[in-house]
Structure formats: C-alpha cells, structure tokens
Amino acid sequence: MALNYNQDLTKQHHRIVVLGATGTIGRATTAALLRNGYNVTCVVRPDSGTTDLQINLQGAEIVEADITDSDCLRSTVFSNAPFDAVISCLASRNGAPKDAVAIDHHATVGAIEAAKAEGVAHFVLLSAICVQKPRLAFQHAKLAAEQALVASGLTFSIVRPTAYFKSLSGQIARVQRGKPYLLFGDGELTACTPISDRDLGEYLVSCLADPGLRNRILPIGGPGPALTPRAQGEHLFSLLGRRPRFKHVPVGMMRGIGGVLGAASRVVPSLSAKAEFARIGLYYATESMLVLDPETGRYDRAATPSTGQDTLFDYYAAVINGETTVERGEHSVF
Structure with a gap:
C-alpha cells in the first residue's frame, strides 16, 4: 500500500514516478525531487538514448515503458513496487x-487509471494556463485530462504554468544576427509572467508535501511584472547593447493565413496540421498567459500567483553569454 502523507517519514521513503522525464521540465522536476531527498523512478520511452538519460537523470531509476499503454505502465512500472505519487510532465x-489526443489526453488518462489501480495516493499533473480559454486541439486534450483526474478520486494537484523561458527565446539568435525583433500588432496585445524550468520543477515537487496545494487547480508564474512582447524585445536589445529595431506582423494577416489553411484542410486533409499550427500561432499572438477573470473576460496579473527567483532576462543574459542554450526542439511553434 502507498504511504500515508500524514505519517512522520523522511522523504527518502517516498517513492515518486515521473512521466515525461526526458523533457526539459521533466528533467528539472527529477533534479528537484532528488535535491529534496525523494526516491525517484523515471519512465522513458524504449527508444530514448540510454547514455544521455543516465547523465540527465543521474540519481534516479530509469524504467522503459510505452506511456501510451496503460496496461504496460501497470505491469512494467507500478506493479513492481508501491509508489506514493506520480508527477506527470x-x-x-x-x-x-x-x-495531442495521443499524449495530452489518452496517455495521461491511461497513466491516471494505472496509478489509481495500483494504489498511488497523489497525482500531480502538469497542464497549461491556456486551457482557461480552449480553442486548440492540445488545449481541449489537456482540459479533458484534467477533468479525468478530478473525477478519478485520487488526491490531485493540477499545475498550470504561464509561459516558459524557452518559448520566449526563439528570437535571440535572430536579433544577434542583426535582424529586427518580430512583434504581432503593436507588441502590447499580450503579457505573461514566465517561469523557469528549475522554479517550475521545485513548485511541482512542493505539491507533494504542501497540503494547501492538494485537490486544487494551481496557476503559477515566475517572479516580476507581467512582460509584453515589446518589453521582452527591448530588454533583449539592451542586453546586446543595440538600438531596438522591430518589425510588426499584422494580426489580421495571421488570421487570414489560418482561415485559408483551415478551409483548404477540409479539401486536403494533409493540411490540417499546418492549419492547427497557424491557429496556435494566432492564439499566442493574441492571448495573454495570465489568470483569466471569468466575469470580466480579462487577464489579471494581480490574480496570477508567482514563485521562484529566476527571471527571463537573467536567462536571456545567460544565453547571450554562452552559459546556457535554448532547448526548443519540436516545441518551436510555441
């Protein structure tokens, strides 16, 4: 049976499963768990690189399993020993x-079902703040997974981060090459309070021990004021010692491209993914990553909780100075 969180036991006795451990947030969460003295098992795909995993997840047990197969998770991971909690990234x-359907919904719901069947007490789910206003496939999939977790009867913590540093760093190299910073509209349409992988990992781990973070939906951002895209660009130029140069992309043009691709995808189904990417781009160009006031329909910085100490501009400086690299991979559309 899983341990009772009310028992006076050291964290070394608490066995935690991390799903999605190979991503940047999963790695940061694993590191935070280990720093805090937890016993960690990371579930990875069978085709993941073993050497890199041993380096990135050093100190954790690594188990290969098909995350899209609930039965496989039960037999390969959960049935071998009792676990106290799952953190799904x-x-x-x-x-x-x-x-989105395969991972954000089916795989996540399957993991919830497997955890419940094997007596896991607590499930921490990394979601996204943009599910407040769902218009995109992955948002609907994440929201459905959230609802499945709430209905499961498990103790839950649903964490909705605002924005990630890597998602806001795609133009650093462009500006370093002497090109202007791209803005949608006037650059003041949206704002966010971005959070670092390290601070988010620590917050996810804090959900395990803090009773106030259980059975709640938890929006969370990083420290400091809400930043508009223009403010991000201006500070980037300042760090580079250059005069700000901006190129404005009309939002109407983005809507037009999305509309054309959407219509075309009904005739040519192979264009559906491109149409969705256009909708994703438009969404992030026009919607803030802050808590949404359901009564006014406005985004509210004051209502958006924050945590940690890492700032986006410190991250920009570290990238510029060669102290870190931007790991965006296939998430570059964000």
Whole structure:
C-alpha cells in the first residue's frame, strides 16, 4: 500500500514516478525531487538514448515503458513496487491534433487509471494556463485530462504554468544576427509572467508535501511584472547593447493565413496540421498567459500567483553569454 502523507517519514521513503522525464521540465522536476531527498523512478520511452538519460537523470531509476499503454505502465512500472505519487510532465511535442489526443489526453488518462489501480495516493499533473480559454486541439486534450483526474478520486494537484523561458527565446539568435525583433500588432496585445524550468520543477515537487496545494487547480508564474512582447524585445536589445529595431506582423494577416489553411484542410486533409499550427500561432499572438477573470473576460496579473527567483532576462543574459542554450526542439511553434 502507498504511504500515508500524514505519517512522520523522511522523504527518502517516498517513492515518486515521473512521466515525461526526458523533457526539459521533466528533467528539472527529477533534479528537484532528488535535491529534496525523494526516491525517484523515471519512465522513458524504449527508444530514448540510454547514455544521455543516465547523465540527465543521474540519481534516479530509469524504467522503459510505452506511456501510451496503460496496461504496460501497470505491469512494467507500478506493479513492481508501491509508489506514493506520480508527477506527470507528459506533453505533446508540437500541438498537432493527433499527437495531442495521443499524449495530452489518452496517455495521461491511461497513466491516471494505472496509478489509481495500483494504489498511488497523489497525482500531480502538469497542464497549461491556456486551457482557461480552449480553442486548440492540445488545449481541449489537456482540459479533458484534467477533468479525468478530478473525477478519478485520487488526491490531485493540477499545475498550470504561464509561459516558459524557452518559448520566449526563439528570437535571440535572430536579433544577434542583426535582424529586427518580430512583434504581432503593436507588441502590447499580450503579457505573461514566465517561469523557469528549475522554479517550475521545485513548485511541482512542493505539491507533494504542501497540503494547501492538494485537490486544487494551481496557476503559477515566475517572479516580476507581467512582460509584453515589446518589453521582452527591448530588454533583449539592451542586453546586446543595440538600438531596438522591430518589425510588426499584422494580426489580421495571421488570421487570414489560418482561415485559408483551415478551409483548404477540409479539401486536403494533409493540411490540417499546418492549419492547427497557424491557429496556435494566432492564439499566442493574441492571448495573454495570465489568470483569466471569468466575469470580466480579462487577464489579471494581480490574480496570477508567482514563485521562484529566476527571471527571463537573467536567462536571456545567460544565453547571450554562452552559459546556457535554448532547448526548443519540436516545441518551436510555441
């Protein structure tokens, strides 16, 4: 049986499963668990690189399993020994509808079912703040997974981060090459309070021990004021010692491209993924990553909780100075 969180036991006795451990947030969460003295098992795909995993997840047990197969998770992971909690950092790689349904919904719900069947007490789910206003396939998939977790009867913590540093760093190299910073509209349409992988990992881990973070939906951002895209661009130029140069992309043009691709995809189904990517781009160009006030329909920085100490601009400086690299991979559409 799983341990009772009310028992006076050291964290070394608490056995935690991490799903999605090979991503940047999964790795940061694993590191945070180990720093905090937890016993960690990371579930990875069978085709993951063993050497890299041993380096990135050093100190954790690594188990290969098909995350899309609930029965496989039960037999390969959960049935071998009792676990106290699961932290799921699963996320579709690019937001395409097929991938979103497979990972953000089916795989996540399967993991919830497997955890419940094997007596796991607590399930921490990494979601996204954009599910407040769902218009995209991956948002609907994440929201459905959230609902399945709430209905499961498990103790849950659903964490909805605002924005990630890597998602806001795609133009650093562009500006370093002397090109202007791209803005949608006037660059003041949206705002966010981005959070680092390290701070988010620590927050996910804090859900295990803090009773106030259980059975709640938890929006969370990083420290500091809400940043508009213009503010991000201005500070990037300042760090590079250059005069700000911006190129404005009309939002109407983005809507037009999305509309054309959407219409075309009804005739040519192979265009459906491109149409969804266009909708994703438009969404992030026009919607803030802050808590949404359901009564006013406005985003509210004051209502958006924050945590940690890492700031986006410190991250920009570290990238510029060669102290870190931007790992965006297939998430570049975000």
